Amino acid sequence: xxxxxxxxxxxxxxxxxxxxxxxxxxxxxxxxxxxxxxxxxxxxxxxxxxxxxxxxxxxxxxxxxxxxxxxxxxxxxxx
Numbered sequence: 001x002x003x004x005x006x007x008x009x010x011x012x013x014x015x016x017x018x019x020x021x022x023x024x025x026x027x028x029x030x031x032x033x034x035x036x037x038x039x040x041x042x043x044x045x046x047x048x049x050x051x052x053x054x055x056x057x058x059x060x061x062x063x064x065x066x067x068x069x070x071x072x073x074x075x076x077x078x079x
Contacts, residue, residue, distance in 0.1 A: 003039045011058050012050030015043040023077040038077050 007013045018040045027036045046058075067075040 009051040012047035013043050014045035015041045017041045025073040
């Protein structure tokens with residue numbers, strides 16, 4: 001499942017991902033606009049080193065604090 005791979009590569013997290021998506025949001029990347037599927041994941045392993053650890057910083061926070069940092073469309077999904 002791509003969501004599991006993304007979580008490991010980008011955040012160094014492994015876990016169990018829900019079968020059904022939580023929702024979708026629109027994102028614009030280098031290839032143009034796309035729809036991103038959002039899944040809930042129960043984290044079972046937090047890696048000390050991972051593929052993108054030199055490019056990204058992992059930060060744990062409460063859900064309301066995370067929602068404050070996100071665009072409205074994605075914030076609404078996690079709340």
